[in-house]
Amino acid sequence: MTGKVKPPHANRGVLRKKEEEKSQLTSMVDYVRISFKTHDIDHIIQNVLHINREFMTEEPRGFYGYIGTWRMDMIKVFYSAPDDERGTLIELSGKGCRQFESFLECRGKTWFDFFQDCLNEKGNFTRLDIAIDDKKTYFSIPNLLKRVQKGLCVSRYRRVDNNGSNQIEDGSSAGTTIYFGSKKSESYLCFYEKNYEQADKFNLSYDDLEKWNRYEIRLKSERAHSAVCALIADRNLKKIAIGIISNCIRFVEEKGEGDKRKRKTSPFWLKFIGDVEKLQLTIEPKKDFYEKSRNWLQNSCAPTMKVILEVDRVLGNSRLLDVILNAEEGALGDSDLLNMIFNAKLQDKHEKMLETFLTPIHEMVV
Amino acid sequence: MTGKVKPPHANRGVLRKKEEEKSQLTSMVDYVRISFKTHDIDHIIQNVLHINREFMTEEPRGFYGYIGTWRMDMIKVFYSAPDDERGTLIELSGKGCRQFESFLECRGKTWFDFFQDCLNEKGNFTRLDIAIDDKKTYFSIPNLLKRVQKGLCVSRYRRVDNNGSNQIEDGSSAGTTIYFGSKKSESYLCFYEKNYEQADKFNLSYDDLEKWNRYEIRLKSERAHSAVCALIADRNLKKIAIGIISNCIRFVEEKGEGDKRKRKTSPFWLKFIGDVEKLQLTIEPKKDFYEKSRNWLQNSCAPTMKVILEVDRVLGNSRLLDVILNAEEGALGDSDLLNMIFNAKLQDKHEKMLETFLTPIHEMVV
Secondary structure, three states, X not given: XXXXXXXXXXXXXHXXXXXXXXXXXXXXEEEEXXXXXXXXXXXXXXXXXXXXXXXXXXXXXXXXXXXXEEEEOOEEEEEOOOOXXXXXXXXXXXXXXXXXXXXXXXXXXXXXXXXXXXXXXXXXXXXXXXXXXXXXXXXXXXHHHHHHHOOXXXXXXXXXXXXXXEEOOOOOEEEEEEEEXXXXXXXXXXXXXXXXXXXXXXXXXXXXXXXXXXXXXXXXXXXXXXXXXXXXXXXXXXXXXXXXXXXXXXXXXXXOOOOHHHOOEOHHHHHHHOOOOOOOOOOOOOOOHHHHHHHHHHHHHHHHHHHHHHHHHXXXXXXXHHHHHHOOXXXXXXXXXXXXXXXXXXXXXXXXXXXXXXXXXXXXXX | OOOOOOOOHHHXXXXXXXXXXXXXXXXXXXXXXXXXXXOOHHHHHHHHHOEOHHHOEEEOOOOOOOOEEEEEOOEEEEEOOOOOOOOEEEEEOHHHHHHHHHHHHHHOOOHHHHHHHHHHOOOEEEEEXXXXXXXXXXXXXXXXXXXXXXXXXXXXXXXXEEEEEEEOOOOOEEEEEEEEOOOOOOEEEEEEEHHHHHHHHOOOOOOOOOOOEEEEEEEEHHHHHHHHHHHHHHOOHXXXXXXXXXXXXXXXXXXXXXXXXXXXXXXXXXXXXXXHHOOOOOOOOOOOOOHHHHHHHHHXXXXXXXXXXXXXXXXHOOHHHHHHHHOOHHHHHHOHHHHHHHOOOOOHHHHHHHHHHHOOHHHOEO
């Protein structure tokens, strides 16, 4: 897989044959978002998308704080108000990616050329999805879930979510989806049975479903940007994709060492991963996060803290502070408010802010 | 079942004891949306909610096409533009329902009285959720799903969806949810393991989870309105709850007639349905009048307070708390964070929340 939209005509038959022999796995770019600090929409449309704006339509609304959109169906460019530092955002949904490939093909370009154009224009990749279609089906998704439930998955993630459906009539499965990692996090994997999804979408019977698994990699922020940089360097989408999956999860045998991390990788997983090396997406933290966190602490935390202290003063005779300072950990149950605080569930934004605030700047600088 | 917010004082002990003996099942109104054609928000707040608007805050944004909101935490009234036929919408989320019960209780009214008030003002119920808490646990949710997958559920629905989570480390379950019917439809049931949900919410260990299943009935549009009309007619939530659950699903034995519809109902299901019939509608009374703001304190203030304490712990060697407790006013300059807090400018929402938190409910009722 070279990342070419299509191989030159002369090679196509050969390539297809080789692919079929090899694996039946195909990979594709499935979602992209790139933000640019510039407000020069014309420039972005002309020099990055290379589409004639006359064929695009303008809409006086946007998303994520952008105020307007130039679009050609699912190929979209959002723009912000002139004094808004958001600038401009290119968004290609799954369908948008397929549509954009027509334009790439027409210009004899690849996704890698497009990604390079984006970087040249100081674009920042905020989302990248890569999808792998598996029509051989290296494994069954419900069986993979069973392996997870037997504790046979080794991962840097802590949790796996799953969705499933069953027909009430006979209880038969109507498709299973597994999420490795939290949907809210910067990266997660989504494995599902594309054949059932397609059958539901087009109202087809489940009786004659072709085998078809879909493995999706969803990357945000720095991880998306890192992956794009790796793609440009390597120009091999499938290798990068499997490298990411391989770095995230590994399935091991039931027997062996007590510590499952030391056990051998299951043959079915080895076969799927092949000889692709793990790909670590390193993250380059932003330098201005520290100041942002400080402002947030000052504008958001401090007032609410003041409120808590006031509530405590009025209702609790300052028992809260007394308890915080003097009590043993075990005795904290004394204060209702204190319990509330210690049991408080931090949202992602809180965790992020805390982490950022507590990381010395020099560790964030690259 | 009387639908009273609280039984008369004299009966309380008896009722609680009976309940425990009988079933451990409790039910509650868990979500309500009522739309009114009128744009007279004052009238709705005063004559339907009976809350003094001075204690509510206005926000220049709404949902579902409404342009603004009057709210007291999770008790919300949305309004639309003057020429918009949407009119006004009352929305009480789960938390909003619990909060609103404080006001009902204070006025000596029940949900049925409130529903009647809504109808009197030509309100149209567009959503009604009823929840049943099962702390005895008549069945295990994962086992119920297995029965579905064995084709042992008889239903007018065609499909069952499920969500689940597993810990990667040992594969153990982290909670299962079953949806009978489509989430997009006018009515569906949602059965889930509330104990896992609570553990996740409050970041508790799964080790010592108490048994706790939650069965929710979610009704929209005409189905919601019909259910409310039936509720008002006989002031009896149990008939509605039983009628809906029994109408929607039935679990049968594995052996018997080839047509499962003709098979006997499973004993475990009969026992559950039977006990539901004995269900008393009691609404968990508020522990104190400040419950209404407790959510806000817990969800908004407590996490940020925790962040501050953590920042102080790591960066300041707990000087913050030390200084708060021991220092003279003049010596506060010692702590950067403390200065930040004492100089914090409270926004209107903070002032309002503080005021609401510190005002007894009876002073807010109109």
